[in-house]
Structures are given as structure tokens and as C-alpha cells.
Amino acid sequence: MNNLFVYLEIEDGIVSDVSLELLTKGRTLADQLKCQLEAVAAGYQLDKIGECVFPYGVDTLYIADDKRLAPYTTLPHTSLLVNLFKEEKPQIAFMGATSIGRDLGPRVSSALFSGLTADCTSLEIGDYEDKKQGKVYKNLLYQIRPAFGGNIVATIVNPDCRPQMATVREGVMKKEIRSPKLVGKTVKLDVSKYIPDTDFVVEVIERHIEKSKLNIKNSSIIVAGGYGVGSAENFKLLFELANTLGAEVGASRAAVDAGFADHERQIGQTGTTVRPKLYIACGISGQIQHIAGMQESAMIISINNDPKAPINAIADYIITGSIEEVVPKMIKYYKKNSK
Amino acid sequence: MSFKIVVLAKQVPDTRNVGKDAMKADGTVNRAALAAIYNPEDLNALEQAIRLKSKIAGATVHVLTMGPARAAEIIRESMYRGADGGVLLSGREFAGSDTLATSYALACALRKMGKIDVIVCGRQAIDGDTAQVGPQVAEKLGFPQITYAEEIIDCTAKKITVKRRLERGVEIVKGSLPMVITVNSSAPDCRPRHAKLTMKYKRAATLSEKQDAGDDYTNIYNVYPYLNIPEWGVADIEHDIQWLGLSGSPTKVKQIENVVFTAKESKRITASDQEMEDLMKELITNHTIG
Ligand SMILES: Cc1cc2nc3c(=O)[nH]c(=O)nc-3n(C[C@H](O)[C@H](O)[C@H](O)COP(=O)(O)OP(=O)(O)OC[C@H]3O[C@@H](n4cnc5c(N)ncnc54)[C@H](O)[C@@H]3O)c2cc1C
Numbered sequence: 001m002n003n004l005f006v007y008l009e010i011e012d013g014i015v016s017d018v019s020l021e022l023l024t025k026g027r028t029l030a031d032q033l034k035c036q037l038e039a040v041a042a043g044y045q046l047d048k049i050g051e052c053v054f055p056y057g058v059d060t061l062y063i064a065d066d067k068r069l070a071p072y073t074t075l076p077h078t079s080l081l082v083n084l085f086k087e088e089k090p091q092i093a094f095m096g097a098t099s100i101g102r103d104l105g106p107r108v109s110s111a112l113f114s115g116l117t118a119d120c121t122s123l124e125i126g127d128y129e130d131k132k133q134g135k136v137y138k139n140l141l142y143q144i145r146p147a148f149g150g151n152i153v154a155t156i157v158n159p160d161c162r163p164q165m166a167t168v169r170e171g172v173m174k175k176e177i178r179s180p181k182l183v184g185k186t187v188k189l190d191v192s193k194y195i196p197d198t199d200f201v202v203e204v205i206e207r208h209i210e211k212s213k214l215n216i217k218n219s220s221i222i223v224a225g226g227y228g229v230g231s232a233e234n235f236k237l238l239f240e241l242a243n244t245l246g247a248e249v250g251a252s253r254a255a256v257d258a259g260f261a262d263h264e265r266q267i268g269q270t271g272t273t274v275r276p277k278l279y280i281a282c283g284i285s286g287q288i289q290h291i292a293g294m295q296e297s298a299m300i301i302s303i304n305n306d307p308k309a310p311i312n313a314i315a316d317y318i319i320t321g322s323i324e325e326v327v328p329k330m331i332k333y334y335k336k337n338s339k
Numbered sequence: 340m341s342f343k344i345v346v347l348a349k350q351v352p353d354t355r356n357v358g359k360d361a362m363k364a365d366g367t368v369n370r371a372a373l374a375a376i377y378n379p380e381d382l383n384a385l386e387q388a389i390r391l392k393s394k395i396a397g398a399t400v401h402v403l404t405m406g407p408a409r410a411a412e413i414i415r416e417s418m419y420r421g422a423d424g425g426v427l428l429s430g431r432e433f434a435g436s437d438t439l440a441t442s443y444a445l446a447c448a449l450r451k452m453g454k455i456d457v458i459v460c461g462r463q464a465i466d467g468d469t470a471q472v473g474p475q476v477a478e479k480l481g482f483p484q485i486t487y488a489e490e491i492i493d494c495t496a497k498k499i500t501v502k503r504r505l506e507r508g509v510e511i512v513k514g515s516l517p518m519v520i521t522v523n524s525s526a527p528d529c530r531p532r533h534a535k536l537t538m539k540y541k542r543a544a545t546l547s548e549k550q551d552a553g554d555d556y557t558n559i560y561n562v563y564p565y566l567n568i569p570e571w572g573v574a575d576i577e578h579d580i581q582w583l584g585l586s587g588s589p590t591k592v593k594q595i596e597n598v599v600f601t602a603k604e605s606k607r608i609t610a611s612d613q614e615m616e617d618l619m620k621e622l623i624t625n626h627t628i629g
């Protein structure tokens with residue numbers, strides 16, 4: 001009762017990274033709240049899920065195993081969560097801010113009349129004072145997210161309704177095993193008790209889901225290009241630098257919108273969040289929505305011909321110059337000195 | 340056969356151009372301080388609705404928007420592009436709504452609009468970026484939903500087939516009507532205004548707009564009833580007041596902060612050969628690269 005739940009997203013029998021990241025965060029918050037961490041898996045042939053999630057510190061794993069539950073469709077997964085939550089009364093529930101979590105979350109929150117905050121960038125526990133009613137709420141979930149096109153950061157709370165629900169994008173939280181030895185309890189759910197047959201009204205006819213080839217999120221060095229790179233042709237320079245350094249290439253939204261780079265490479269609030277060892281920002285001005293996705297990089301180098309570019313404020317090294325001039329020199333002097 | 344399509348469209352502040360007075364002290368948006376535009380993905384939704392209409396004999400497209408008086412612009416704009424009409428849902432009681440209270444109010448208005456076959460929404464609105472209202476309206480009405488739609492491929496009296504665009508691929512799904520569909524920005528752009536329709540509907544107005552303008556063309560509204568844009572308030576919809584506005588919103592804004600970044604101590608370098616070589620050497624020596 002009143003525990004912290006994470007909905008596990010599963011593709012081909014594998015738990016997605018975003019769910020593991022949420023389990024990691026969930027474990028820390030559950031410790032703080034002195035409650036249990038519980039996970040729900042819905043799909044088909046889920047025997048291996050336990051092995052995968054218990055090391056993250058899951059106390060109880062609920063499994064709904066049924067051929068009709070994979071691939072994901074909205075209504076059956078919604079009914080499962082709604083009915084399970086009615087029984088278990090979790091205080092907090094997390095899901096990924098993915099095409100699944102953002103399809104499922106609002107539906108569940110509407111059915112339970114519980115507030116949901118999408119795309120949180122930070123989750124904390126704290127108190128809240130409702131001044132109008134003179135009431136203090138202890139240990140609420142602070143759902144922190146940029147709002148209003150990223151111009152502000154808002155802290156949202158749900159004082160009265162449970163569960164307090166939030167979605168988080170992949171890569172925003174860190175993924176970390178608690179201990180490889182941990183084993184929790186598994187509860188097999190009787191699917192017909194939770195999901196009416198009438199829920200199977202949407203049928204998936206065709207499906208092509210590709211594993212992402214790109215792995216910007218886990219790359220320890222990122223060479224990112226902005227609108228200032230000027231062209232897709234000039235982006236090749238960045239690829240050359242990335243190849244030389246063993247890095248991955250990222251991009252700002254302006255660069256993606258201009259067609260210089262693929263959407264998959266976008267870094268920032270509406271792209272991927274990264275925290276590499278080294279981030280080289282080439283021709284990126286550093287608008288808040290971009291910075292939101294890379295400010296935790298251990299070291300930032302900014303290359304910009306405008307000495308006053310806003311990104312310089314968070315850079316460790318500011319190189320004032322043009323991409324065309326600076327990038328080839330970096331390649332040249334790396335090669336010369338790396339042997 | 341009648342086939343009713345309703346588009347949910349929102350007028351949003353243009354968050355791409357925000358000034359300092361954009362937020363009020365209570366954490367809600369000061370809409371008056373910003374330019375108002377048609378939410379971009381709702382235009383993608385409108386386009387899908389108009390295309391669907393053209394494939395089904397007797398189909399109609401109506402737009403429902405909830406917002407202040409000036410949101411009537413959304414309905415006119417939709418009519419210029421091919422919608423048959425729309426409804427503005429407006430009133431003080433709706434102020435301060437979060438996504439649940441918004442979807443409750445929209446669901447009440449949709450029930451009043453009669454039997455609906457397909458509801459088309461944008462995936463998300465750029466002011467909140469929540470993408471919640473579509474699925475929540477669907478839940479409130481007990482309709483199934485198909486989110487992240489890129490194209491309505493086929494539709495019969497009972498079934499609709501939709502191509503969805505997901506993070507890493509596509510899915511084609513088929514479901515039964517009535518259905519709520521939310522449309523992605525990867526769907527085709529909306530057609531531009533149609534010159535003849537723009538001429539025909541440019542005087543379309545809500546009652547309060549006519550009153551504000553002190554319009555003495557009352558006659559034309561009697562002769563051309565399609566120029567009257569219905570404006571509904573709480574009194575026009577069947578509702579339970581506690582689910583509207585602030586009281587119907589479980590989420591509360593605790594705090595709003597402007598974003599400030601603490602400046603780092605940084606080192607400035609020029610692009611000279613000497614300084615570039617020194618930098619690369621330093622990065623290699625301290626094992627940042629290599
Ligand atoms: C809701 C919302 C979400 C958003 N999400 C994201 C997001 O996830 N990620 C993101 O990146 N943006 C996002 N944005 C957009 C963001 O606000 C900026 O528009 C964008 O980041 C700007 O990209 P940029 O820095 O590449 O381009 P610009 O701002 O145009 O900057 C180009 C820079 O290049 C420099 N330059 C020009 N020529 C050269 C040269 N030859 N050599 C060196 N430097 C040069 C210029 O001095 C300038 O600083 C979002 C916006 C909104 C409203």
C-alpha cells in the first residue's frame with residue numbers, strides 16, 4: 001500500500017532504458033519515503049523481466065502475461081494500471097515520456113482523477129504549504145519541468161490526489177544497478193480480472209520498430225553543431241572531428257530544422273539529454289532549450305564567432321573563431337599530439 | 340449518411356517569442372502579453388480532418404476550442420481552410436484549468452455536439468507541451484484513442500485505419516469508431532486559406548464579438564446563419580462545477596523560477612595555431628580525450 005510504482009516499457013521482451021532509469025530514481029525516492037518500490041510489466045512471455053529489474057531494487061514485480069498485451073495498445077494497459085492502482089493505492093507512479101508512456105499516462109490519470117506532469121526533468125520529495133487553506137502537506141513529490149517553451153522552470157505538486165504521476169524522457173535520469181544480488185517478490189496477475197475483453201478494440205496491423213543505431217546518450221564525447229555550422233556539407237567537418245576523437249555528433253534544433261542533421265541527433269529539451277565527459281558546441285548560441293539537455297556535461301568547449309554567445313557562460317573553454325577555421329585545427333593538432 | 344468529425348484546436352501564446360511579463364504571480368500564463376497563434380499541431384489535425392471529410396459522403400468538420408473571446412479566431416481560421424463551422428467554449432469558470440479540468444470541459448461540450456464519429460486533436464499544445472488533453476478527452480467520453488497519428492489511411496462507417504509515427508518506427512493500427520485521434524507534426528502541413536471560403540466566412544463572429552464591434556449588420560447574420568459562431572458558457576453544457584477550473588485541477592504550481600545559469604569560470608582562447616595546439620595537448624594530458 002502507498003508505494004512507488006514504475007510502469008515497465010517492454011520491447012521484444014527487453015525492458016527499455018527509460019524504465020530502468022525510472023527504477024533507479026524510484027529506488028532513491030522510495031528509500032527517502034520509507035516505502036517499497038514496485039514495478040508493473042504487461043506483455044507476452046515475460047519470464048526474464050524479474051532478473052532484469054530486481055538488481056535495481058524492485059521489491060515487488062507485478063506481471064500481466066498475455067499474448068494480447070504485446071505489442072502495446074492503449075485500453076488494455078490502461079485498465080490493468082487503473083484496476084491495479086485502485087487495489088494498491090500507490091502514492092507515486094512513473095512512466096517514460098515516450099510514445100507509450102504519453103499515450104497511457106493521461107488516460108490512467110483521467111480515469112483515477114490524479115494529476116500527471118509530463119516530461120519532468122527532476123523529481124524530488126518535499127513539503128508544500130497551501131496558504132489559502134492553511135494546510136501543510138508532508139513529503140509530496142515535486143515534479144519539476146521546464147514550462148512555457150523552456151522559458152521558466154515550474155515545480156508542480158498534487159496535494160490531494162493519488163497517485164502523483166509523472167513522465168520522464170529517456171536519458172534524463174541516470175541508470176544504476178543497486179546490487180546484482182537483489183531478488184524481489186513476483187506477483188502474477190490474473191489478466192481477465194483486470195482487463196475486460198472489450199478493451200481489445202484497436203488492432204496493430206503492421207509494425208516496424210527499429211533499434212536506435214545512434215547512441216548519443218551514452219557517448220562520452222559529443223561534437224554538437226548548431227545553425228552556425230551553416231550547411232549539411234559543413235557538418236561533415238564535425239563528423240570528421242568526431243571520428244578522430246571517437247565521439248558522436250549531436251545537433252541543435254535549429255540545425256535539425258535547417259536539414260543539416262537528422263532529428264535523432266537533436267539535443268535539448270525536445271531532444272535527447274546528454275551528460276558526456278566532453279561537449280564541443282560548434283556554432284550553437286546556447287538557448288535555454290538547448291542548454292537544458294547538455295548543461296551537465298563535465299566539460300564544455302564552445303566554438304563561436306560571437307564572443308558574447310550565451311553558451312559561453314557555461315563553457316569551460318571559449319574559442320572565438322569560425323567553425324571552418326577551428327575544427328580543422330583541432331583535428332590536425334589532435335592527430336599530431338595523440339601518438 | 341451523416342458522419343461527424345470534430346477537431347479540437349487551441350489558441351496558444353507564441354512561446355517562441357516570450358517577454359518578461361509572460362507569467363503572472365500566481366504561476367499562470369499572462370496570455371494578454373503574447374501574440375496568439377493557432378497551435379501548430381492542431382493545424383496538422385485540421386488537415387487530416389478535412390482530408391477525411393473529402394473521402395466520406397455527407398461528412399462534416401466542426402472545430403471546438405476553449406479559450407477567451409478572441410479564440411473565435413481559431414474557428415474562423417479553420418473555416419477559411421475548409422471546416423464547416425465550430426463552437427467557442429468560453430467563460431471565467433474555465434480559467435486556471437489544468438489538463439484534466441480542460442478535458443472535462445471539452446468532453447462536456449462534445450457531448451452536447453451530438454453523435455460524433457471521429458475527434459481529431461493535435462498531439463500537444465506548445466504552451467504546455469503536455470500532450471494529455473487528447474487522451475483524457477477520450478477517456479472521459481469512453482472512446483478508444485490512437486495517438487501520434489501521421490495519416491488516416493482508411494475509414495469506413497465502423498473502422499478507421501491510421502499510420503502512427505513513433506520514436507523509432509511506424510505502426511499501422513485499426514480500431515473501431517467512435518475514435519479520438521491525436522496528430523503529430525510529422526503529418527502533412529495544413530492547406531492554406533481558400534480564397535473563396537475566406538470571402539464567405541470573413542464576417543463570421545460570435546455574439547460577443549458582434550456586440551463589441553457594435554455591428555449594425557445584424558441583418559446579414561439572419562440571412563446567412565452560417566456566419567454565427569456559437570459561443571457556449573458553463574450554462575450551456577451539462578457539468579459538475581467542482582470538476583471545472585482550479586477546483587477540477589489536481590495539479591498545483593508550487594513555484595516558478597526563471598532560468599538562470601551560474602556562469603562558470605571559463606578560459607578564452609583564440610583560433611591561433613599556438614593556442615589550438617596547446618588546448619589539444621591539455622585535453623590529451625588530462626585524459627579528456629584520447
Ligand atoms: C518548445 C521549444 C522546444 C525547443 N527544444 C529545443 C531542443 O530540444 N534543442 C535545441 O537545440 N533547441 C530547442 N529549441 C530551439 C531553441 O530555442 C533555439 O532556437 C535553438 O537551440 C537555436 O539553435 P542554434 O544555437 O543552433 O542556432 P542560433 O541561435 O541561430 O545560433 C547560431 C550560432 O552560431 C554562431 N555562428 C554563426 N556562424 C558561425 C561560424 N561560421 N562559426 C562559428 N559560429 C558561428 C552564431 O554566433 C550563433 O551563436 C526549442 C524551442 C522551443 C520553443
Ligand SMILES: Nc1ncnc2c1ncn2[C@@H]1O[C@H](COP(=O)(O)O)[C@@H](O)[C@H]1O
Nearest residue numbers: 347348405460461463464469470471472
Ligand atoms: N483549450 C483547448 N481547446 C481546444 N482544444 C484543446 C484545448 N487544450 C488542448 N486541446 C487539444 O488537446 C491537444 C493537446 O493539448 P495539451 O495536452 O495541452 O498539450 C491540443 O493539440 C488540442 O488539440
